[in-house]
Amino acid sequence: MAKKYDVIVIGGGPGGLSCGALLAKWGFNTLLLEKNEYTGGKAVTPTNKDGFSYELGPKLQVPAQGPSFAVAFKELGIEAQLKPIALKASGLAYRGRSGKYNKAVLPASAGGLDPAPLMGLLELDQSQQDAALKFLTEMALMPAEQVSALDDLTTEQWLSQSGDVPWPLYSYMMMHANGSLAEPIDLVSASEQVQIMQDIALKGAAGYYVGGFGRVLDDLAKAVKSNGGEIKTRTRVEKIKVSNGRVTGVTADNDTFEAPIVVSDAGIQPTVLKLVGEKEFDQGYLSWVKGLIPGWCFTGVKYFLNKKVLAEQLYNVWADDTALNLERFRKQRAGKVADEIMLFATVPSNWDPNMAPPDKQCIVAGTICSPDPKAEEIKTLHDRLDKMWEKLYPGVMDALMYKEIEGPAEVSEFTRDSVLKGQGGECVGLGQIVGQCGKYQPSPKAPIGGLFYTGADVGIAGMGTHKASGGGIKTARMVLQYKRLREAMI
Ligand SMILES: Cc1cc2nc3c(=O)[nH]c(=O)nc-3n(C[C@H](O)[C@H](O)[C@H](O)COP(=O)(O)OP(=O)(O)OC[C@H]3O[C@@H](n4cnc5c(N)ncnc54)[C@H](O)[C@@H]3O)c2cc1C
Structure with missing residues (x-):
């Protein structure tokens, strides 16, 4: 008997876990199915055999104050368990018009980043500094309705309309589009980037x-269970079952699980094209789904060192000609990887000493x-990352014990199917x-009765986990309303 x-929630990333925990708390008999050995999605923090703990790629919480996780934890009544750590300072290195890399340490305060050291790093003269400070202040204080009005512009288009943005500041925005949004400046929506800035x-x-x-994600998983929900790991959902235009459940590992509502954190494209199957959707919807543009990836190297070398919690290294536009x-895709590339890094134990x-x-x-996942330039990018350390922070390679690498193939295998x-x-x-965010953000509601998406694809404005967990909260509220309306109709 099924x-x-x-x-049923498919996938235990930040979106699926936030959604599943809230639904369980609100009285839904909830089952969360996760294909991996453990929940957490792209934001897991494994510990290796030598006692190092780290994320899949450099990870930061933006906003530091009031992220979606805090909203979910409060609603779940577990806010005391969320233990944030604030940024003290970030290490930046930038090669600008002088042709050599300048380094600076930018202190952070409760209010945010202090822009003063940035001006020196960017080699701005006085009039450029005045223009840069004006631009940064206006961007920081831009009212929400003006930010939303930028939905239709890329950051590049918006900056070119803004007039006198000094070139090094443009380059800084390029680096941020890449580092904070994993997008190029000529594709990313200005509204989304301004929100993050x-x-x-x-x-x-x-x-x-x-x-x-x-x-944080373990605490959300515990909240699913403490509110009566069930989590099955190592359980890959193969199919979402649909009958007469409504979901009826899922099949996973030769088992069938029934539910009138299915929430998928597996990504819109894999959910529609693989888990449900094309025949359940009309051609217009299918062509919209197929036309959605995937965000870019981070490929990385983890360096395990026999001593403490770096002092800051995070590092950004870039140059005018290394920040990626289309x-x-x-x-790069064609195999012409430049000699120098951007480098982003975090040092988990400089945040929490117990991480190493x-x-x-x-x-x-x-x-x-x-x-x-088949990108061929990944190996070269890893070699270039080594060279960037040798050039800028040579102590890193001198203290190297061993490395681990990862790229889009590993990210896809671990989280989102390539369809x-x-x-x-x-x-x-x-x-x-x-065209895919702000007023164009895909809806959590799919055109099949009882089917919802959650996570980053349908998330709120902002950076990675904030977006995804916010998507989880959004979907949970929509599912609750859906259930209430259906009950009212019966
Ligand atoms: C290298 C890297 C660096 C990042 N840096 C940052 C950062 O600094 N700050 C930040 O906020 N964010 C960062 N992110 C982004 C952030 O991790 C993601 O935005 C977030 O994890 C997305 O959450 P999600 O719930 O939408 O999906 P995911 O995290 O992808 O979770 C989806 C889950 O669904 C499961 N699943 C998929 N298909 C099935 C199936 N058929 N059956 C069962 N389970 C399934 C997957 O295994 C996975 O656990 C980074 C991501 C990467 C990869």
Whole structure:
């Protein structure tokens, strides 16, 4: 006999867990199915045999104050368990017009990042500094309705309309589009990027958690169970069952689980094209789904060091000609990887000392790349990351014990199935590109009765986990309303 539930959630990433925990709390008999050994999705924090804990790629919480996790934890009554750590300072290195890399440490305050050291780093003269400060202030304080009005513009289009933005500041925005949104400046929606820059400027710059992001997700998984829900890991959903235009449940590992509502955190494209199947949708919807553009990926190297080398919690390294726009991305895809690339890194134990054995350090470093699991440039990018450390922070390679690598193939295998050419390794999901966010954000409600999406694809404005967990909350509220309306009709 198939087991019956009120709702089945497919996938235990930040979106699925936030959604599942809230639905369980609100009285839904909830089953969450996760294909991996453990829940957490792209935000897991494993610990290796030597006692190093780290994330899949450099991870930061933006906004540091009031992220979606805090909203979910409060609603679940477990807010005391969320243990955020604030950014103290970030290490930046930038090669500008002088042709050599300048380094700066930007202190963070409760209010956000102090822009003063940035001006020196960017080699701005006085009139450029005045223009830069004006631009940064206006961007930070832009009212919400003006931010929303930027939905239709890429950041590049918006900046070119803004007039006198000094070139190094444009380059800084390019780096942020890549580093914070995993998108190029000529594809990313200006509304989405401004929202994130506001979060950085005004809400504590960036944060992390005691025990890493994985601990936050473990707490959400515990909340699913403590509210009466069930979680089955190592259980891959093969099919979402549909009858007469309504979902009836799922099949997973030769088992059938029944429910009138199914919420999928597996990504819109894999859900529609693989889990449900094309025949259940009309052609217009299918062509919209197939036309959605995947976000880019981070490919990374984790460096395990026999001593503490780096002092800051996070590092960003870039140059005017290393930040990726579409043209440079296409060259990289064609195998012409530049000698220097951008480098983003976090040092988990500089946030929480328990993340590494005493006197040792793990650096989680990455650079932006295609989400294509078959991307061939990944190995070269890893070699370039090593060279960037040798050039700028040579102590890292001197103290190296061993490395671990990852790229879009690993991200896809671990989280989102590749169902379209070049898709699968998305770092965030869909939704930060013009036409896919803001007023164009895909709805959590699918055109099949009882089927909902959750997670980053249908999330709120903002960076990765904030977007995805916000998507979980949004979907949970919609499912609750759906159930109430259906009950009212019967
Ligand atoms: C390298 C890297 C760096 C990042 N850096 C940051 C950062 O600094 N800050 C930040 O906020 N965000 C960052 N992100 C993004 C963030 O991790 C994602 O936005 C977030 O995890 C998306 O959550 P989600 O719930 O939408 O999906 P996911 O995290 O992808 O979770 C989906 C879950 O569904 C499961 N699943 C899929 N298909 C099935 C199936 N058929 N059956 C059962 N289970 C299934 C998967 O195994 C997975 O657990 C980063 C991501 C990567 C990869």
